[in-house]
Amino acid sequence: MKKHLLRRTLFFLLLPAAVSAASYQWLTTEDLVYQSKGIVLATCVSADYTEEDGTVFGRVGTYGFHVEEVIKGTPPITDDLLSIRLVGIHARNVPFHPGEGVLLFLGSTNRDGFATLYGAEHGVLHIEEAGPFSRHPGRVIQRLIKERITGQGAFHRKGKMPLDEFLDAVRARIHGGKEGTR
Amino acid sequence: MKSMPIVLPTLLLLVLKASGLSAFGQFDPGADGLASHWSRLPVEVIVDGGTLFGGNEGLRMVQEAAEIWNGVTGVPRLFSVSEQADSIDYRLDNMDVWNVLDRRVRVVFDEGGEVLLNSGIDPDSRVLGIADTIADSTGAALQGVVIINGHPTVSDFPDTVAVVVHELGHILGLTHTPIGFGGLEPVSRANRPTMYPFTESRNMDTLEADDIAGVRSIYGQGR
Numbered sequence: 157m158k159k160h161l162l163r164r165t166l167f168f169l170l171l172p173a174a175v176s177a178a179s180y181q182w183l184t185t186e187d188l189v190y191q192s193k194g195i196v197l198a199t200c201v202s203a204d205y206t207e208e209d210g211t212v213f214g215r216v217g218t219y220g221f222h223v224e225e226v227i228k229g230t231p232p233i234t235d236d237l238l239s240i241r242l243v244g245i246h247a248r249n250v251p252f253h254p255g256e257g258v259l260l261f262l263g264s265t266n267r268d269g270f271a272t273l274y275g276a277e278h279g280v281l282h283i284e285e286a287g288p289f290s291r292h293p294g295r296v297i298q299r300l301i302k303e304r305i306t307g308q309g310a311f312h313r314k315g316k317m318p319l320d321e322f323l324d325a326v327r328a329r330i331h332g333g334k335e336g337t338r
Numbered sequence: 339m340k341s342m343p344i345v346l347p348t349l350l351l352l353v354l355k356a357s358g359l360s361a362f363g364q365f366d367p368g369a370d371g372l373a374s375h376w377s378r379l380p381v382e383v384i385v386d387g388g389t390l391f392g393g394n395e396g397l398r399m400v401q402e403a404a405e406i407w408n409g410v411t412g413v414p415r416l417f418s419v420s421e422q423a424d425s426i427d428y429r430l431d432n433m434d435v436w437n438v439l440d441r442r443v444r445v446v447f448d449e450g451g452e453v454l455l456n457s458g459i460d461p462d463s464r465v466l467g468i469a470d471t472i473a474d475s476t477g478a479a480l481q482g483v484v485i486i487n488g489h490p491t492v493s494d495f496p497d498t499v500a501v502v503v504h505e506l507g508h509i510l511g512l513t514h515t516p517i518g519f520g521g522l523e524p525v526s527r528a529n530r531p532t533m534y535p536f537t538e539s540r541n542m543d544t545l546e547a548d549d550i551a552g553v554r555s556i557y558g559q560g561r
Contacts, residue, residue, distance in 0.1 A: 177365075177372055177508035179501050181464035181492070182536045191463070212470045212483045213437045213457075215371075242458035244483075245470045248371035263460020272455060275463040 177245060183275045189329050192274035194229030194262035197283075197323070198222060198238060200252040217247035221258070227323065228330050232265045241270040249277070257283035259322075283319055362533065362552030363513035366477075373471035373479035374511045375556050376441075380408075380418040381482070381509070383443045386436075388427035390447035390488045391498070397423045400445050403502035406543065407510070410550050413557040416510060417443075430456050436483075439472065443482035443509055445502070451489035461489035467501040469508035482509045500532070500543035507533050512552045 189195070202220035221238045223231075231238055238260075240252075252258065261279035263272040273279040365372040383404060385397045397419070404417035428436045428446040430453050436444045448454055451461020459465055465487055472481040484505040486498065495501065515533040517525055525531075531548040 177370075177470065177505075177513075178468040178535070179466045179504045180536055181466065181495075183464055187464075193460070210472065210480075211437050211439055212472055212481055213433055240458055244457050245371055245468070246458060263463055264455060266455045266458070268456070270458065272458050272460045273463075274460050276459045276465055279460075279463070 178276065180275070180278070183278045186329065188261045188275060188278060189228075189326050192228065192261040192279065193264055194231035194260075194271070195227040195326065195330075196221070196223050196231055196233075196238060196260050196262065197225040197227060198258055198260060199224065200254050200256045200258060201237070203252050203254055205247060212244050215244055215247045217242045217252075219252045221252075221260070227326060229262065231262050231271050232269055239270055240273065241266075241268070242273075246273075246276060259283060259319075361517050362515055362531070362548050362555070364511050364552070364556055365471075365508075365513055367473040370513070372469075372508070372511075373473035373482070374477035375479070376510070377476075377478040378441070379414045379557065380416055381443055381479075382441075383417050383419045383445060383506075385420065385423045385445045386426075386428040386447045387424040388429070388447050388449055390449050390486075390493065394423060396445070396447050396486075399499045400502055403499050403506055403543070406503050406545060407506055407553065410545065410553055412554050412559065416553070416557065417506065429453075437481075439480045441480060443484065443506075445484045445486065447486050447488050449488045451487050453485055454487055454489075461487050462491050464492060466492055466495055467505045469505040471509060479509075479511075484509065497543060503543050503545075504532055507549060507553075510553055511556050512549070515548050515552075517548050 183191075198221035200219060201222045203217070204219075205215075205217040208214040208216065218239065218241045221240070223233050223236050223238050226233070240260075259281040260271075261274040261281075263274040263279070266272055365374045367374055383400060385400045388396075390396060391399065401419045404419045407416045410416070424436075424444075426432065426435055427449075428444060429449070433453075436446065446453060448461070454461040454465065454468070457468075459468075467487060468485045470483045470485070471479045474480055484502065486501060486505075487493070512533050514535040515531045517531050517534065525546075529546055531546040532544070533549055533552065
């Protein structure tokens with residue numbers, strides 16, 4: 157299992173500039189770690205998208221995740237399952253697909269019991285298997301990672317980052333006493 | 339070779355700049371889910387009657403933002419903001435009143451961020467505003483909604499007008515610009531286009547050449 161995890165790498169595929177229609181204040185990866193209410197390592201197991209009445213808020217995507225590990229917080233998990241419901245444009249543009257591995261930075265739980273994303277698209281990091289020809293796994297992705305990650309140590313890495321290494325850096329920060337101070 | 343990822347895009351932008359071209363983008367409804375244009379101008383804008391910004395302050399901000407877009411020459415008047423705020427406070431529990439397909443734009447001042455939270459986005463996570471539209475089969479807008487996050491952690495952002503200007507740009511059909519984003523900095527921070535995705539400070543409520551070129555490409559004569 158560990159070997160399997162070591163081969164996985166994080167890809168920062170979803171950026172607001174590419175997919176959304178919103179304005180944000182910048183969130184670094186450290187902001188996500190310190191300020192999010194929860195962090196989970198999970199696999200999407202269901203994705204249901206509907207357009208109920210043709211209106212903006214009639215677009216609803218409901219996604220189920222099997223949680224492999226809770227890294228921070230106490231997100232609403234029942235029988236290892238976490239549910240997120242996205243309404244409006246984010247239901248279209250934060251696409252989750254069954255079988256896909258993700259690291260989710262979560263916000264508050266809404267009144268219907270669904271977990272929410274911290275920082276919208278910022279809060280979704282996709283995990284992919286490193287392929288056999290991945291020495292140059294996409295320069296755009298490498299560049300985006302460089303921009304997104306600030307700080308020191310593992311968070312200052314320029315290229316794609318092994319999942320274990322990233323999670324170790326996250327845990328170090330969470331347990332380092334800085335949580336909630338920024 | 340190591341610097342090629344930076345050099346090539348930079349050269350591309352320099353070529354674009356030298357040739358007088360811009361980098362703005364227009365939504366593709368099929369790919370992006372947002373309308374690419376409005377078939378009838380000016381677009382009517384109705385403002386939330388809630389009290390988030392106190393009295394008519396919200397209305398004034400939207401009118402100011404709309405007038406910034408209306409100042410673009412070479413295009414018809416783009417927005418018409420109702421003289422009075424709606425008599426209704428747009429909230430999550432009366433969404434059926436304002437979430438309607440009537441070829442208008444509603445600006446929602448989301449007190450406490452309840453609409454955002456219901457949409458799956460934590461309002462306490464530096465999201466300032468969101469624009470959303472529905473398009474017909476030609477890409478023309480049937481509905482527009484702007485959500486201004488009213489969560490206490492962001493509602494004191496110093497330049498809400500800038501946020502509204504940016505979101506109205508999306509309503510018109512403009513995507514985020516790549517100028518000033520992605521490690522490529524051919525423009526100073528003060529001259530970043532309004533359609534730059536990250537609103538960091540004041541001085542974002544003016545249109546730059548890229549924004550103007552974008553809206554002219556959609557609505558200008560001879561397009």
